[in-house]
Amino acid sequence: MKDLTENERAWLVFFRMISLDRNPAPTLRRVQLLRRICEPKRA
Incomplete structure (x- = not known):
């Protein structure tokens, strides 16, 4: 660390x-969820 x-x-x-x-x-599902959470919101 x-x-x-x-x-x-x-x-x-x-x-x-x-x-x-x-x-x-x-898992693929977890990675996709994290990406969705972390990506900027689209207008």
Whole structure:
């Protein structure tokens, strides 16, 4: 973890929070949902 930036560590904390401290595998569905959540809203 010491090689990570402060921003990268914050993302890890965020992912742990939304996954309820579990370690789910990155399935296609989960990746698609994360992309949808993180992409800017279209007008």
